[in-house]
Amino acid sequence: MDASFWLDKWQRNETGFHAAEPHAFLLRHFPAVNLVAGAHVFVPLCGKTVDIHWLLAQGFRVTGSELSQIAVESLFQDLGYKPEITLTDYGPCYSAGPLRVFVGDIFRLDATSVGTVDAIYDRAALIALPRHMRQLYAAHVVQITHAARQLLVCLDYDQTRRAGPPFSVDERELRALYAGHYTLTELEAEAVPGGLKGICPAQEVVWLLSPKRL
Ligand SMILES: C[S@@+](CC[C@H](N)C(=O)[O-])C[C@H]1O[C@@H](n2cnc3c(N)ncnc32)[C@H](O)[C@@H]1O
Numbered sequence: 001m002d003a004s005f006w007l008d009k010w011q012r013n014e015t016g017f018h019a020a021e022p023h024a025f026l027l028r029h030f031p032a033v034n035l036v037a038g039a040h041v042f043v044p045l046c047g048k049t050v051d052i053h054w055l056l057a058q059g060f061r062v063t064g065s066e067l068s069q070i071a072v073e074s075l076f077q078d079l080g081y082k083p084e085i086t087l088t089d090y091g092p093c094y095s096a097g098p099l100r101v102f103v104g105d106i107f108r109l110d111a112t113s114v115g116t117v118d119a120i121y122d123r124a125a126l127i128a129l130p131r132h133m134r135q136l137y138a139a140h141v142v143q144i145t146h147a148a149r150q151l152l153v154c155l156d157y158d159q160t161r162r163a164g165p166p167f168s169v170d171e172r173e174l175r176a177l178y179a180g181h182y183t184l185t186e187l188e189a190e191a192v193p194g195g196l197k198g199i200c201p202a203q204e205v206v207w208l209l210s211p212k213r214l
Pocket residue numbers: 006007017018019044045046047048049065066067068071104105106107123124125128
């Protein structure tokens with residue numbers, strides 16, 4: 001799953017992962033993250049998600065990371081924001097008011113560019129990546145955010161029934177990826193209506209990752 005896979009998806013408007021409404025888990029469980037208004041939320045692999053609209057409406061500042069310029073331009077347009085575009089060492093950075101999105105490969109983004117992060121919201125980021133990249137991704141996100149707490153939405157299904165993305169990430173793998181830095185609490189699990197594209201049963205699970213201060 002290299003960059004061209006995702007850039008082609010955006011180019012062809014094959015964005016079935018994009019939801020019209022904010023995720024129900026975000027609405028129900030973001031309060032458990034326990035942030036004050038003005039806090040800074042990092043949204044990795046953000047696409048043009050309307051979850052960002054919701055986070056902004058709650059008074060949070062948001063930084064996103066996204067490969068596709070098409071997605072980022074749509075995000076700002078949908079919000080009615082006119083972005084200022086600056087060229088950083090990492091690539092173009094779109095910003096307007098409380099929203100900033102770095103366009104490019106998250107693996108090149110560094111902690112200094114992201115700044116102090118109060119929380120991470122991961123929906124369809126970890127599960128967008130194949131297994132060999134998930135370990136690198138988890139370690140990188142921990143590093144660039146100094147292990148900020150996370151609300152993380154996972155998907156669990158029989159990976160032998162369908163190739164990803166989205167990929168299945170079960171509790172065992174999630175713990176292997178994150179338990180060194182976080183205490184993991186399952187907040188809710190819900191069956192995906194109709195299963196995964198009608199092929200097999202699947203459930204979405206939302207986790208709170210609270211940093212272990214070592
Ligand atoms: C499954 S989509 C999820 C988008 C968004 N989180 C949502 O819920 O709608 C995954 C997104 O990650 C982006 N992406 C994939 N690999 C990336 C990378 N290495 N760096 C930054 N963005 C990436 C893709 O372009 C795509 O928009």
